[in-house]
Amino acid sequence: xxxxxxGEKHFIQGGIAQDIRSDGRKRLTPRPINVKTGVISQAxxxxxxxxxxxxxxxxxxxxxxxxxxxxxxxxxVFINVDCSPTAAPMFEGRGGExxxxxxxxxxRHCLLGGKSGSGxxxxxxxxxxxxxxxxxxxxxxxxxxxxxxxxxDALGAAIKAALSNTGIPRVNVAAGASGDEQPEVDVSDEExxxxxxxxxxxxxxxxxxxxxxxxxxxxxxxxxxxxxxxxSVNRQGHICGLxxxxxxxxxxxxxxxxxxxxxxxxxQLINTLDSQIAAAEAGEDES
Amino acid sequence: MEYVSPEGLRLDGRxxxxxxxxxxxxxxxxxxxxxxxxxxxxxxxxxxxxxPREVPNRSQQMNDRALVRCEYxxxxxxxGDRMRKPKGDRRSTEISLVIxxxxxxxxxxHLMPRTQIDIFVQVLQADGGKSRCLIAAIxxxxxxxxxxxxxxxxxxxxxxxxxxxxxAGYLNSTPLxxxxxxxxxxxxxxxxxxxxxxxxxxxxxxxxxxxPLDIFENxxxxxxxxxxxxxxxxxxxxxENTKQLxxxxxx
Numbered sequence: 001x002x003x004x005x006x007g008e009k010h011f012i013q014g015g016i017a018q019d020i021r022s023d024g025r026k027r028l029t030p031r032p033i034n035v036k037t038g039v040i041s042q043a044x045x046x047x048x049x050x051x052x053x054x055x056x057x058x059x060x061x062x063x064x065x066x067x068x069x070x071x072x073x074x075x076x077v078f079i080n081v082d083c084s085p086t087a088a089p090m091f092e093g094r095g096g097e098x099x100x101x102x103x104x105x106x107x108r109h110c111l112l113g114g115k116s117g118s119g120x121x122x123x124x125x126x127x128x129x130x131x132x133x134x135x136x137x138x139x140x141x142x143x144x145x146x147x148x149x150x151x152x153d154a155l156g157a158a159i160k161a162a163l164s165n166t167g168i169p170r171v172n173v174a175a176g177a178s179g180d181e182q183p184e185v186d187v188s189d190e191e192x193x194x195x196x197x198x199x200x201x202x203x204x205x206x207x208x209x210x211x212x213x214x215x216x217x218x219x220x221x222x223x224x225x226x227x228x229x230x231x232s233v234n235r236q237g238h239i240c241g242l243x244x245x246x247x248x249x250x251x252x253x254x255x256x257x258x259x260x261x262x263x264x265x266x267x268q269l270i271n272t273l274d275s276q277i278a279a280a281e282a283g284e285d286e287s
Numbered sequence: 288m289e290y291v292s293p294e295g296l297r298l299d300g301r302x303x304x305x306x307x308x309x310x311x312x313x314x315x316x317x318x319x320x321x322x323x324x325x326x327x328x329x330x331x332x333x334x335x336x337x338x339p340r341e342v343p344n345r346s347q348q349m350n351d352r353a354l355v356r357c358e359y360x361x362x363x364x365x366x367g368d369r370m371r372k373p374k375g376d377r378r379s380t381e382i383s384l385v386i387x388x389x390x391x392x393x394x395x396x397h398l399m400p401r402t403q404i405d406i407f408v409q410v411l412q413a414d415g416g417k418s419r420c421l422i423a424a425i426x427x428x429x430x431x432x433x434x435x436x437x438x439x440x441x442x443x444x445x446x447x448x449x450x451x452x453x454x455a456g457y458l459n460s461t462p463l464x465x466x467x468x469x470x471x472x473x474x475x476x477x478x479x480x481x482x483x484x485x486x487x488x489x490x491x492x493x494x495x496x497x498x499p500l501d502i503f504e505n506x507x508x509x510x511x512x513x514x515x516x517x518x519x520x521x522x523x524x525x526x527e528n529t530k531q532l533x534x535x536x537x538x
Contacts, residue, residue, distance in 0.1 A: 146318055
């Protein structure tokens with residue numbers, strides 16, 4: 001994907017070893033992040049996040065559905081990511097499917113919690129309209145428009161921003177339905193409920209290059225990685241999910257070390273993201 | 288249904304010969320050789336161009352000209368109802384083909400033998416109400432071609448002219464410029480036209496439904512006017528971009 005000469009590879013690796021990367025950042029400095037909300041007018045909520053040359057869009061669509069029999073008190077959330085061929089010619093045709101699947105699975109791990117639905121970053125019980133009968137299905141779609149590394153963190157940030165931008169219509173349930181009948185509902189198109197996103201975690205990926213690990217790697221740096229650990233952390237500093245990618249094995253003690261570093265980095269990230277989202281929302285209201 | 292009110296206004300408040308709001312922007316995908324966003328009303332399209340570059344698949348290489356390829360994709364969230372797995376269906380293949388043929392006609396492929404040029408068009412938003420993603424896809428053709436033209440110019444690929452596209456239709460005995468989704472699905476005639484405005488040549492012409500010959504002439508004339516208006520706008524965007532580049536270079 002990234003064609004690098006031996007000299008360039010040494011330059012990147014050497015820079016990381018000496019704590020100054022090719023774009024002048026330190027190992028644990030992320031790129032500036034730029035958030036724009038409400039970019040897709042047909043969706044219930046959407047956001048576009050840019051980190052350097054990485055550009056992703058997330059959209060949230062809500063549809064009424066039926067809760068599963070196993071979890072009658074919980075709504076459903078579906079996360080799906082697509083890699084547009086505009087990001088790289090290798091995503092043409094079915095070429096992007098492998099990466100799309102990898103990203104979708106990682107996002108589900110990081111945001112949705114276990115099979116029982118407990119520990120999810122997104123509050124699933126708030127999506128229920130009538131227990132056991134009607135709930136909201138949230139379809140979260142990510143689209144990679146331009147790719148320069150660290151797609152998972154960008155997608156995580158975009159989904160968080162899109163969820164804060166999401167308005168779920170208020171639903172009035174007609175009383176009187178009993179037993180197995182499906183109650184009639186009236187979906188309001190004027191009143192919207194704001195989604196509580198304070199518990200939605202952010203994702204921090206630490207990419208290990210040589211002996212050190214870096215945050216927010218560019219695609220050149222990612223091509224030199226031995227392995228990467230993506231950790232999703234919420235505002236309380238709790239770990240909500242974790243995935244490891246890449247071929248090489250990691251020492252367990254290093255993983256623990258990475259987790260604690262991710263925790264400190266995530267604090268900054270949550271703060272910048274929150275202020276960016278607030279600014280984007282304010283800007284949208286004005287226009 | 289009444290598509291043109293007695294006062295001469297259309298459903299979205301436009302006059303019969305008025306286009307939707309158009310907006311173009313260059314350089315939205317940093318990693319691509321050329322890229323652009325083009326919006327026509329609610330339709331929003333990103334185009335990215337990679338190339339001219341080495342042909343990865345040797346058997347497709349042509350020794351006398353460049354290979355032009357195009358892929359059209361619609362995002363899951365681009366239509367009113369969520370689409371499920373639209374990749375590689377017949378309609379997008381057809382639109383890919385239309386865009387490829389239209390752009391190939393204007394690219395000077397003989398100057399770049401043994402190379403490949405990829406045009407990727409991604410629909411972010413298609414004008415359209417609920418669930419009729421098929422018609423919504425057809426309505427994006429013009430925007431796709433305009434976006435591709437901008438992206439190709441941004442990539443600095445030699446072209447004979449800037450191809451621009453616009454549609455026109457005929458409803459309530461009135462020729463209408465640049466149909467929106469509701470008008471498109473009304474079932475009247477719909478002419479999509481692509482022209483090279485400087486050379487005054489038609490590179491794309493598609494029509495569904497039937498029209499009497501003399502009315503077709505009027506409708507096509509209207510579409511030509513639309514294309515020329517788009518061309519003027521695209522030229523402006525390119526000029527503005529070049530000025531910016533010059534300014535940044537400091538000359």
